[in-house]
Amino acid sequence: MAGIVVLMGIYTMLALALNLRFGTAGLIDLGVVGFFAIGAYSYVILTAPAPGTADAYMFGFHLPMFIGFVGSGLISAFFAFLVGLPAIRLKGEYLAIATYAFAEVIQYLFTNEKWLTNGVKGFIGIEQPFRKFFVSANSYQYFYAFLIVLAVACFWYILSRLERSPFGRTLKAIRENEDAARAAGKDIERFKMWAFVIGAAIIGFAGSFYVWFTSLVVPSLFVSEVTWVAWIALTIGGTGNYKGMILGAAIIVGIQEATRFLQASAELATILAASRFIAMGLILVLIIRFKPKGILPERNTVN
Amino acid sequence: MLKKFLVSCMVLSMLVLPGCGQAPASTPTGGSGTSSNNSSSNSGGDISIGILTSYTGEMGAFGVPVYNAAKLAFDEVNAEGGIKGKKIKLFTEDDQSTVESGIRGARKLITANGVIAMHGMVSDVLLATWDFAKQNKVMVTSPYAGTTKLDTTGGDYQYRTVPSDSLDGRVAAHVLWDKGYRKIAVMYETAESTTSIANAVAQQFQQLGGTVTIMEPFQSRQSSYLAELKKVSETSPDAVWLGSGQETAPTVLKQWKQRGYKWQWMVSSDIAVPEIFKLVGTDTMNGILTEIPAGDSQSEDYKRFAASYKAAYGKDPGGNFEANSYDAAMIMALAMVAGGKADGTTINENYKKIASPPGVKVHTFKDAVTELKKGNDIDYEGPSGDVNFDDHGTTSGSFNALIANNGKWEQFKFYPASAFEKTK
Numbered sequence: 001m002a003g004i005v006v007l008m009g010i011y012t013m014l015a016l017a018l019n020l021r022f023g024t025a026g027l028i029d030l031g032v033v034g035f036f037a038i039g040a041y042s043y044v045i046l047t048a049p050a051p052g053t054a055d056a057y058m059f060g061f062h063l064p065m066f067i068g069f070v071g072s073g074l075i076s077a078f079f080a081f082l083v084g085l086p087a088i089r090l091k092g093e094y095l096a097i098a099t100y101a102f103a104e105v106i107q108y109l110f111t112n113e114k115w116l117t118n119g120v121k122g123f124i125g126i127e128q129p130f131r132k133f134f135v136s137a138n139s140y141q142y143f144y145a146f147l148i149v150l151a152v153a154c155f156w157y158i159l160s161r162l163e164r165s166p167f168g169r170t171l172k173a174i175r176e177n178e179d180a181a182r183a184a185g186k187d188i189e190r191f192k193m194w195a196f197v198i199g200a201a202i203i204g205f206a207g208s209f210y211v212w213f214t215s216l217v218v219p220s221l222f223v224s225e226v227t228w229v230a231w232i233a234l235t236i237g238g239t240g241n242y243k244g245m246i247l248g249a250a251i252i253v254g255i256q257e258a259t260r261f262l263q264a265s266a267e268l269a270t271i272l273a274a275s276r277f278i279a280m281g282l283i284l285v286l287i288i289r290f291k292p293k294g295i296l297p298e299r300n301t302v303n
Numbered sequence: 304m305l306k307k308f309l310v311s312c313m314v315l316s317m318l319v320l321p322g323c324g325q326a327p328a329s330t331p332t333g334g335s336g337t338s339s340n341n342s343s344s345n346s347g348g349d350i351s352i353g354i355l356t357s358y359t360g361e362m363g364a365f366g367v368p369v370y371n372a373a374k375l376a377f378d379e380v381n382a383e384g385g386i387k388g389k390k391i392k393l394f395t396e397d398d399q400s401t402v403e404s405g406i407r408g409a410r411k412l413i414t415a416n417g418v419i420a421m422h423g424m425v426s427d428v429l430l431a432t433w434d435f436a437k438q439n440k441v442m443v444t445s446p447y448a449g450t451t452k453l454d455t456t457g458g459d460y461q462y463r464t465v466p467s468d469s470l471d472g473r474v475a476a477h478v479l480w481d482k483g484y485r486k487i488a489v490m491y492e493t494a495e496s497t498t499s500i501a502n503a504v505a506q507q508f509q510q511l512g513g514t515v516t517i518m519e520p521f522q523s524r525q526s527s528y529l530a531e532l533k534k535v536s537e538t539s540p541d542a543v544w545l546g547s548g549q550e551t552a553p554t555v556l557k558q559w560k561q562r563g564y565k566w567q568w569m570v571s572s573d574i575a576v577p578e579i580f581k582l583v584g585t586d587t588m589n590g591i592l593t594e595i596p597a598g599d600s601q602s603e604d605y606k607r608f609a610a611s612y613k614a615a616y617g618k619d620p621g622g623n624f625e626a627n628s629y630d631a632a633m634i635m636a637l638a639m640v641a642g643g644k645a646d647g648t649t650i651n652e653n654y655k656k657i658a659s660p661p662g663v664k665v666h667t668f669k670d671a672v673t674e675l676k677k678g679n680d681i682d683y684e685g686p687s688g689d690v691n692f693d694d695h696g697t698t699s700g701s702f703n704a705l706i707a708n709n710g711k712w713e714q715f716k717f718y719p720a721s722a723f724e725k726t727k
C-alpha cells in the first residue's frame with residue numbers, strides 16, 4: 001500500500017509539472033521522461049561513490065544526499081533552459097516533436113555514454129534518505145510514503161500559489177491568446193521559458209524520489225511510457241487544475257495496482273496484465289467522451 | 304491561504320493513513336518483516352511463496368513455463384504431505400519485464416501476501432527487489448538471472464540455478480569454435496545481460512585463436528536493422544552471434560533472410576524459446592545454433608521431469624528454463640525441510656548446503672526427506688544438472704548446444720559443468 005502511495009506521489013509530481021507547462025502555459029511537452037532521467041542520473045552521479053574496477057563510469061562525486069537532491073532539480077532545470085533556448089519559440093505541435101526527440105536522445109545518450117552513466121549496467125544499491133533510523137524495511141516504506149506526500153504537498157502549494165500570482169495569470173493569458181499578451185507588452189518567450197524551467201526542476205526532483213524508490217538506475221527505466229502516464233493523469237484529472245493532478249495520478253496508478261489484487265494463477269496473470277492497458281485506455285476514452293475537461297476541470301476565474 | 308494548505312496537507316496524509324492501518328491486517332502480524340515471517344510459519348496455515356516473473360514484455364515467453372515448472376515441484380512436495388504438514392501456496396505477479404513493475408509486484412507479494420520467498424525474476428528485477436526482500440528476510444531465487452553483477456555479490460538471501468553470463472558467453476564461443484568457425488561477428492542489443500554475454504563471447508573466441516570481425520551493438524525494438532546487418536556483412540564473417548530478446552530478434556532474423564545474407568547464426572538463450580519459430584518462421588530458423596544453461600536432456604532426471612511436465616501441462620519443456628525453475632523450487636522446499644522451519648532465513652541458511660557436496664546424492668523430494676530423517680547430509684541433483692552452488696549463490700552449470708530443426712530445438716552436444724571449470 002505504501003508503495004502505491006509512493007508511485008502515486010511520483011506520478012503526481014510529474015503531472016503537476018506537466019500541468020504548469022501545458023495546463024497553465026499551454027506548452028505541449030512530450031519530453032517529461034527526458035528531464036525525469038536527467039534528474040535521476042544527476043542525483044546518482046552526484047552521490048555515487050568513486051567507480052569500482054568493474055564500473056565504466058568516471059565520475060562518482062560521493063556528495064551528501066541533500067546536495068544530490070538539490071542538484072537533481074537544478075541540473076534538470078539547466079538542461080530545460082538549454083533545450084528551451086531554441087525550442088521555446090516553437091508553436092504547438094512543433095514543440096511537442098522537439099521535446100519528444102529530446103527525451104529519446106537522452107535515453108540513447110544514457111545508454112551509450114558509459115563514461116558518464118555506466119551504460120546499461122547503471123547504478124545499483126542506491127541508499128535511501130533517513131533509512132538508518134528504521135530497523136525494518138516495512139516500517140521505512142510508510143515513512144517514505146509520508147515523505148513523498150509531504151513533497152507533493154509542497155510542490156502543489158508552490159504551484160497553486162504561482163498559478164494565482166501575476167506570473168500565472170500572464171501564462172494563462174499567453175495560453176489563451178499569444179498575440180493579445182504580446183500586445184499587452186508581455187515578453188512571452190521569457191514567461192514560457194520560466195514555466196518550462198520550473199516544470200523541469202520539479203520533474204528533476206521527482207527523479208530523485210524515483211531513484212530512492214527503485215534503488216537502482218538503468219536507462220531502460222526511462223521509456224516514453226512515463227511521459228504518457230503523466231499525460232493520461234493530466235487528462236483524467238483535469239487540465240489546468242492542480243488538485244486534479246493528484247486525483248489523476250491516483251486513479252491511473254490505482255487501476256494498475258487494483259488488478260494485482262485479483263489474480264491467483266499464472267494463466268490469469270497474463271490476461272490481467274493485458275487488462276491493465278485495456279482499463280487505462282477505456283478510462284481515457286470515457287473521460288474524453290463524457291468529461292473532456294477532466295474530472296476536476298479548471299475553474300473559470302472570470303465571472 | 305495557509306489554512307487551505309494545512310487542510311490539504313491533512314487530506315493528503317489521510318490518504319496515507321488507511322495504508323498504514325491496513326498493513327497489519329494484510330501482513331500476518333504487521334510491524335517488522337521478521338516477526339511477520341515467523342508468525343506466518345507458526346500460525347498453522349499455508350506456506351506462501353511468490354512467483355514474480357515476466358508474463359508480458361521482452362521476456363514474456365518465460366513467465367508461464369517458469370511458473371508451471373516451479374508449481375510442478377511444489378505440487379510434488381504437497382503431494383508428499385508438504386513441509387511439516389503445511390502446504391505450499393503460490394502467489395504470482397507479472398513484472399512486465401520492467402524494473403518498475405517488478406518492484407511493485409515484489410512489494411505486493413511481500414507486504415500483502417506475506418511470502419517467505421520469491422522466485423522467477425530476470426536480472427534487472429532481481430537486483431532491484433533483492434535488497435527490499437533481504438531486509439524483510441525474504442529469499443529470492445531465479446532460474447535465469449545471469450547478470451555478472453551477482454558473480455561476486457550474490458549468495459545472501461539470493462540464489463540462482465543458472466550460471467553467470469560470463470560463463471554463458473564462454474560456452475557460446477566454444478560451441479562456435481567446435482563447429483569449425485574461425486571468423487565471427489558479434490551483434491548485441493544494448494541491454495545489461497546481452498552486453499556482458501557479447502563481451503564474453505568475443506573475448507573467449509579470441510583466446511581460442513579465432514577472429515572477431517566486428518562488435519555491433521544495436522537498440523531494441525527498432526523497425527529496421529538493415530544498416531547493422533549491412534555493416535556486419537561487409538566484414539564477411541562465417542558466423543554471427545546474436546544477443547537479443549524475443550521482441551527484437553525476430554526483426555533482425557527476418558531482415559537477414561530478406562536480404563539473402565548467408566552466414567551461420569548463433570543466438571543467445573533468451574531468443575531460444577519455442578515461440579521463436581512462430582515469430583520468425585520455421586524455414587528461417589532452420590540450422591540456427593544456440594546454447595542454453597541446462598542439464599543433459601538425456602539424463603534420467605531430465606526425462607522424468609519432462610514426462611511429468613508433459614503430463615501436467617500437455618507440453619514438452621525446453622528452452623524456457625523449466626528445469627532450472629523446477630530445481631530452484633525443489634531446493635527451496637528441501638531447504639525448509641532440512642532447517643525444520645518455513646521462513647526466508649531457514650531457506651537462506653540451507654539452500655547451498657542441501658544442493659552441494661558433501662552429502663548423499665538425492666534426486667527426488669521423497670528420497671531427500673528420507674535421507675534427511677536419517678540425519679544424513681544431502682546433495683540434491685535435478686533435471687538442470689548437479690546444481691552445486693559457489694560462495695555467491697551461482698551454480699557451476701552445464702550447457703546444451705542446440706540446433707533449430709523444423710520448428711524444434713534439438714540437442715547436438717552436451718557440455719557438462721566440468722568442461723569449463725578449468726578455463727575459469
